[in-house]
Amino acid sequence: MDDTGADLLARIVAGDRDAFGAFYDLHAPVLFGFCVRILRDARDAEDVLQETFVQAWRDARRFDAARASVRGWLFTIARSRALDRWRSRRSVEKRITSADAPDLERAAGAAGEASSADVRDFVERSLAQLGENERAVLRLAYFEGCTQEEIAERLVEPLGTVKSRTRSALAKLRTIAANAQKEAGRG
Amino acid sequence: MAEGRDRGLRAARAAEEAAFWAASLEAELDARDTGARIEPPAEVRGRVLWETRGAGDESEARTAAAAPPDRRLARMFLALGVAASLLLAATFGALWVTTRADLAATRENVVRLERTVKENEKQVALASQEAAWLRDPRVQVALLKGLEGTSTARAKLLWNPVTKQGILWASGLPPLPLEKSYELWAFVGDQPVPAGTFDSASGAGTVIPISRQETLDDAPVKFAVSVEPKGGVPKPTGAIVLVGERF
Numbered sequence: 001m002d003d004t005g006a007d008l009l010a011r012i013v014a015g016d017r018d019a020f021g022a023f024y025d026l027h028a029p030v031l032f033g034f035c036v037r038i039l040r041d042a043r044d045a046e047d048v049l050q051e052t053f054v055q056a057w058r059d060a061r062r063f064d065a066a067r068a069s070v071r072g073w074l075f076t077i078a079r080s081r082a083l084d085r086w087r088s089r090r091s092v093e094k095r096i097t098s099a100d101a102p103d104l105e106r107a108a109g110a111a112g113e114a115s116s117a118d119v120r121d122f123v124e125r126s127l128a129q130l131g132e133n134e135r136a137v138l139r140l141a142y143f144e145g146c147t148q149e150e151i152a153e154r155l156v157e158p159l160g161t162v163k164s165r166t167r168s169a170l171a172k173l174r175t176i177a178a179n180a181q182k183e184a185g186r187g
Numbered sequence: 188m189a190e191g192r193d194r195g196l197r198a199a200r201a202a203e204e205a206a207f208w209a210a211s212l213e214a215e216l217d218a219r220d221t222g223a224r225i226e227p228p229a230e231v232r233g234r235v236l237w238e239t240r241g242a243g244d245e246s247e248a249r250t251a252a253a254a255p256p257d258r259r260l261a262r263m264f265l266a267l268g269v270a271a272s273l274l275l276a277a278t279f280g281a282l283w284v285t286t287r288a289d290l291a292a293t294r295e296n297v298v299r300l301e302r303t304v305k306e307n308e309k310q311v312a313l314a315s316q317e318a319a320w321l322r323d324p325r326v327q328v329a330l331l332k333g334l335e336g337t338s339t340a341r342a343k344l345l346w347n348p349v350t351k352q353g354i355l356w357a358s359g360l361p362p363l364p365l366e367k368s369y370e371l372w373a374f375v376g377d378q379p380v381p382a383g384t385f386d387s388a389s390g391a392g393t394v395i396p397i398s399r400q401e402t403l404d405d406a407p408v409k410f411a412v413s414v415e416p417k418g419g420v421p422k423p424t425g426a427i428v429l430v431g432e433r434f
Contacts, residue, residue, distance in 0.1 A: 071219060
């Protein structure tokens with residue numbers, strides 16, 4: 001398992017701020033590249049990067065090397081913060097596009113908002129369309145929040161195999177999601 | 188019927204969120220495999236260190252409190268000894284170091300606040316400009332809706348036929364490859380006339396100013412947005428992603 005920065009994290013737990021600075025310098029560029037890619041907005045990416053490291057500092061004690069690598073743990077935090085930012089941005093987006101437009105307001109209004117239960121239900125139904133191996137990796141990733149390393153351990157499979165299965169399953173999930181959006185657009 | 192439509196919209200939103208989740212996990216795998224890096228602005232590091240400063244003090248306090256009593260006592264005497272030595276040997280030096288640290292932290296905070304103020308001023312200026320457009324009786328409004336493949340995309344166009352300028356609020360459009368642009372078309376009769384290009388509108392209500400379009404002599408009644416080669420083309424060649432008419 002990649003344990004880059006694990007020694008720094010141990011010092012961070014002891015309150016070592018120099019270690020935290022070095023930890024930031026080590027991981028921030030890769031995480032920032034990731035945030036920019038998924039959020040496509042530099043300012044949002046900066047905010048999510050900041051929130052990620054602040055949470056890492058506060059939750060350093062909770063890091064479990066048996067569950068994930070340091071980098072995997074940071075990515076899990078960053079993805080969660082990015083999803084929150086994306087939801088918030090989408091909410092603002094709806095308000096802007098629905099202003100002064102009653103038809104669109106209804107279309108984008110609260111009644112049309114998806115709850116987390118809707119999303120889980122959608123993912124559950126989508127998984128049923130995947131093969132057994134792909135379904136297993138995505139189920140652990142989505143419903144249990146497992147890292148790739150943890151999935152590999154749970155399924156007793158090499159990490160590379162898990163990663164390739166995850167990629168294949170994600171590509172299919174995205175196709176299913178795109179078709180569902182088109183279907184809803186036609187309805 | 189309305190209930191069915193709401194159910195459909197909720198399903199679309201759920202699919203959209205699931206797609207974002209899938210894209211984020213794919214991006215994580217790519218980032219971890221390739222190690223692709225983008226250096227964040229230096230001020231982000233300052234903000235992170237600033238925001239965790241108080242939390243660090245608490246962390247140190249927790250660590251000290253968790254230590255056994257004899258160790259705490261030893262630490263206390265040691266700390267007192269060190270503090271007394273410092274006071275006797277370098278009172279002014281310690282004061283200078285403390286002041287300098289506080290000053291540096293304050294400077295960081297000032298930079299952060301200045302940035303916030305500038306951003307707020309920019310937002311107010313933009314809002315004032317948009318309000319002026321909305322008050323102008325000559326300005327026409329058009330709502331554009333996404334077509335198949337971009338059904339969740341929306342845009343609102345304010346168009347001034349006198350100055351031949353506009354403002355477009357667009358959202359939900361997918362990001363484009365570097366060699367592509369979105370191009371706005373104004374229809375005079377059945378003829379599409381190019382009315383400006385923009386690169387991406389995936390953010391929350393991206394505002395795109397449309398510069399003066401000298402070639403538009405008559406007031407357009409219909410507008411559309413298509414995907415075109417970077418910089419735009421004289422006639423539409425790519426897929427239409429948004430379309431709508433003015434009120």
